[in-house]
Amino acid sequence: MIRGSSQGNIPKYAVRSDSDKVRICAANNADLYQAVFRAHGLPDQRTNAFWSSDATAPPYYSNMTTLDPDAIEEQQVEIGRLTDRLGRRPGxxxxxxxxxxxxxxxxxLFSASWIWAEPHRILAPAPQDWARIRDAAALDCWENSWKESGSPTDANVFTPALFSDPDIHIYGRSAGGGFDAGCIVNRSPEAVGISNIFSLTGTTQAFRDAVSLAGVAFSPDLPLVGYDSGAALDEMTKLGFKSVGLLRIWLTDNGS
Structure with missing residues (x-):
């Protein structure tokens, strides 16, 4: 399947409705899922209605994301198929x-808001104390900091195979021989996504820095998107993002 498909024929600079923006946000996030799964060598499939994978998902990732609000019947069929293949209900x-x-x-598990900032809405130079992660040792150090910030797992979620994907950038803020903040930026045909923002310092500067990096990492003509809830959503709203729709994360009946 083609990454970043399913947006229809929306002109690049058209005034979009919130429903159009949510579709673009969901597709961008599915692109990140697809990249992470493929970096692990895991199979996936994608239609206009959903992205999914029959494989055991990396920690903090689901086996399916929806891409069309009206394709409920097709999505329910895929949920049933995944349940049969996995031997349990999929996250x-x-x-x-x-x-x-x-x-x-x-x-x-939780509800969150898709967020959107128009191109040129956020103009700031890239912070000088951040660097793009480009080798396995740095990635391992970065992931250890990410886990320490509140995403504990014994597994490696992000692999060096991601370095070969030109649409994925991983950034970290240098501190004491390691990283005390980080984020991931991914590009789709119609948006640049920001995710996995973390900080070990207890300040909110990482949000501003991550947004600045996303604004210069790829084309400045693309909107910035992501999803957040709670305090993180408040911070992104202060930086110029607007909530454009809701999403929900569902777990299996045993909480896995």
């Missing part, structure tokens, strides 16, 4: 908060 990201899964053996 999934409902990108449009349209799937009613609470009475079907799923648990709601």
């Amino acid at each position: 999934l990201k409902d990108g449009f908060s349209r799937l009613d899964l609470g009475n079907k053996g799923f648990q709601l």
